[in-house]
Amino acid sequence: IxxxxxxxxxxxxxxxxxxxxxxxxxxxxxxxxxxxxxxxxxxxxxxxxxxxxxxxxxxxxxxxxxxxxxxxxxxxxxxxxxxxxxxxxxxxxxxxxxxxxxxxxxxxxxxxxxxxxxxxxxxGWQVWTTKKPIRTPEDFRGVKMRVMTSPLLLAAYAAYGASPTPLPYSEVYSALQLNMIDGQENPVFAIQEMSFYEVTDWMIFAKQSPFxxxxxxxxxxxxxxxxxxxxxxxxxxxxxxxxxxxxxxxxxxxRLELIRENKPGLNIVSDLTAEQREAFRGASQSVREQFVELAGPEGQRLLDELIRAIKAAEAKRAQ
Ligand code: 6CS
The missing domain is CATH 3.40.190.170 (Bacterial extracellular solute-binding protein, family 7)
Structure with missing residues (x-):
């Protein structure tokens, strides 16, 4: 078989x-x-x-x-x-x-x-690699961010003021190289094996979402x-x-170590401040409504349950 x-x-x-x-x-x-x-x-x-x-x-x-x-x-x-x-x-x-x-x-x-x-x-966490530093939603203004092809991601990055561009995975490297896009997000291992760090200058860990x-x-x-x-x-x-x-x-x-070794000049922002993350969190809230528009009442129920389950697990952990 x-x-x-x-x-x-x-x-x-x-x-x-x-x-x-x-x-x-x-x-x-x-x-x-x-x-x-x-x-x-x-x-x-x-x-x-x-x-x-x-x-x-x-x-x-x-x-x-x-x-x-x-x-x-x-x-x-x-x-x-x-x-x-x-x-x-x-x-x-x-x-x-x-x-x-x-x-x-x-x-x-x-x-x-x-x-x-x-x-x-x-x-693992989605990490931004970009051609310029991004620390606040304002920094995203006009940045052509490559996203995967699900429509919600357009809303997610438009909420920060970026210009999201959906592309298949295989086209990201050359699009960065040709300056058709200014940034992308992926877990570190993927950034390393697809060499996205070679064609970007900044790597930013915002912990906005896991992949x-x-x-x-x-x-x-x-x-x-x-x-x-x-x-x-x-x-x-x-x-x-x-x-x-x-x-x-x-x-x-x-792979983060490998990236550092291969490109010592890469700028790595390994943590945003609480205030900077708060600005992204705030700007991302309206996207939840757009999700419900795309996913309907079933989507709303899933979102509510996901949030409830995460809060409950966090509360239990804190005990
Ligand atoms: O960015 C993407 O399109 C791809 N990234 C990963 C880490 N896995 C599959 C996915 O298609």
């Missing part, structure tokens, strides 16, 4: 580590009966095209990031809102993995698009699997949730 797994990132990325571990566990637990082939970014197309291939059943598994998937499932854009998540990654991970209410709703939304949602996890992704499979394919193979998939992705959190932490830490 051959299962195909397409990722939205290159070899050596967080998604690649996820797919490698998935392959290892599935192949060993099925005693070699199932073979998993991984398709890194660039071999099958953009994120949108990969999702389409899962939908058509050409490939069985894929990563589908809300940053692109929002065109198909508007509600997933709740994960793109700024200053909704906790500053504490453990708390975010816990809420993403252990909230039955959120999970049930997303399961249904994905199923309507013939996808089965397998897991939701963070790949959340989801792994999916074709619903009909999954439902047609024998019960023990369904179980195998579910228990494997469950196990991967804890694993991938450690991987992303290590990758994001180590």
């Amino acid at each position: 051959q299962w195909r797994f397409a990722i939205e990132e290159t070899i050596g990325s967080v998604q690649h580590e996820y797919a490698l571990k998935f392959k290892e566990l599935i192949e060993s637990r099925s005693q070699g009966a199932i073979e998993v082939t991984i398709y890194p970014y660039g071999t099958l197309g953009t994120s949108d095209q990969i999702t389409e291939l899962v939908d058509m059943g050409v490939i069985q598994f894929a990563m589908a990031s809300p940053g692109h998937l929002g065109k198909l499932i508007p509600e997933v854009q709740v994960f793109l809102l700024h200053f909704v998540f906790s500053d504490d990654e453990e708390i975010n991970n816990q809420v993403l993995n252990d909230n039955p209410e959120l999970r049930r709703t997303f399961d249904e939304l994905y199923a309507r698009k013939r996808l089965k949602l397998l897991s939701i996890y963070s790949e 959340i992704t989801t792994s999916v499979t074709n619903l009909e394919f999954f439902q047609g699997l024998p019960a023990e193979q369904q179980e195998l998939v579910l228990e494997t992705v469950d196990e991967l949730n804890g694993y991938i959190l450690d991987v992303q932490r290590d990758f994001n830490r180590d």
Whole structure:
């Protein structure tokens, strides 16, 4: 049996580590009966095209990031809102993995698009790399910011006064190089492996949002699997949730060192002041209404539940 797994990132990325571990566990637990082939970014197309291939059943598994998937499932854009998540990654991970209410709703939304949602996890904080320093929303004025292709991201950066430009991942480097855009956001590991730091001068950590992704499979394919193979998939992705959190932490830490070594002249703003973050938080609030316009009442419920769950987890942690 051959299962195909397409990722939205290159070899050596967080998604690649996820797919490698998935392959290892599935192949060993099925005693070699199932073979998993991984398709890194660039071999099958953009994120949108990969999702389409899962939908058509050409490939069985894929990563589908809300940053692109929002065109198909508007509600997933709740994960793109700024200053909704906790500053504490453990708390975010816990809420993403252990909230039955959120999970049930997303399961249904994905199923309507013939996808089965397998897991939701963070790949680390989104970090801005730009050609000029950004410390306040005013600094974004007129800055052509590349965003992923989900429409909510246009609203997110327009709220800061930037000019957001949606582009597929593969086009970001050359767009920066040719000055078609002035900045982009991605987790540190991605900035390193896609060399975005080579064509920007500033790197700014605002902790505005984590990069959340989801792994999916074709619903009909999954439902047609024998019960023990369904179980195998579910228990494997469950196990991967804890694993991938450690991987992303290590990758994001180590690759920052690599970036520093490769480009000592890069300006790194590793923390905004509380006041500066507050200005971004304030400017981002109106985007929540635009999210509800895009995602409807279901979106509103998801947002309310996400905020409630994060607050509750933070309160519990503080005890
Ligand atoms: O910026 C993007 O489009 C991509 N960034 C990451 C870290 N993963 C996949 C996504 O498509």
